[in-house]
Amino acid sequence: MKSYGRSALIHAFLKALCILAILAAAVPPVSAAEDAPIFSHGEGLYELIIFTDYFCQPCQKVEGGLTQTLEDLIERGGVKITIVDLPLYKLTPLYARYFLYALNASSGYKEALRARQLLFKKASSLGAITAEHLERDFKSEGIAIKPYDTKASLARYSELIKKYAVRSTPTFVFVYSPTDIRKYSGSEPVKKGIAELKQALPAP
Secondary structure, three states, X not given: OHHHXXXXXXXXXXXXXXXXXXXXXXXXXXXXXXXXXXXEEOOXXXXXXXXXXXOOHHHHHXXXXXXXXXXXXXXXXXXXXXXXXXXXXXXXXHHHHHHHHHHHHOOOHHHHHHHHHHHHHHHHHOOOOOHHHHHHHHHHOOOOOOOOOOHHHHHHHHHHHHHOOOOOOOEEEEEEEOOEEEEXXXXXXXXXXXXXHHHHOOOO
C-alpha cells in the first residue's frame, strides 16, 4: 500500500511538471517575464518560498494557521515571501489560475491571502469544482478578480520548482544566503523552519 502511494505521488508530480511545461511552452524565459503576477511580498536579507497544493491535506493543515504568520512576517520585515502553487491534483490548475486572477486584481498581500484562504476552504470541502463556482464564491466574498493569460506566471512557478527541486507539498524553502538554503517538507518540519526563521529575524 505504501509503495502504491509513493508511486502515485511520483506520477502526480511528473504530471504536474508536464502541465506547467505545456502551459508555459509559448512563454519567453522567466527573466523576460519577471513582472508576471505571482505572490511575492516583503523584503529583506532572507527569503521564504512556499510550495503548496490546495487539495493536499497536509497543506490544508499548514495553511489553516499560516495567514496570520505570513502577515506578521511581512509587516515585521527582513524576509521576502513567495508562494508557488504546485498542481499535483486534478482541480489545482483551476484554483491556481483564480488565485493568480485575484493577484492580478490587487497588489495588496492581505487581499491575496484572503483569496487564498477562500480557495483552501473550498478545496477542503470540494465546495467549488468549476470556474463558475469559484467566480460565484469570489463575488460573494467581495474578492476582486482580473482574468489574464497566466502562462508567464506559470513559467515563473516552473522555474522555482525546478530551481529548488521540489517534489512534494507542503515544502517550504528558507534562503538565508546562497550557501545556506534549508528545505522542509511536511507540516511538522515546516513549523520548525518557521520557528528558525523567526529567531533569525531582527527583533521587531
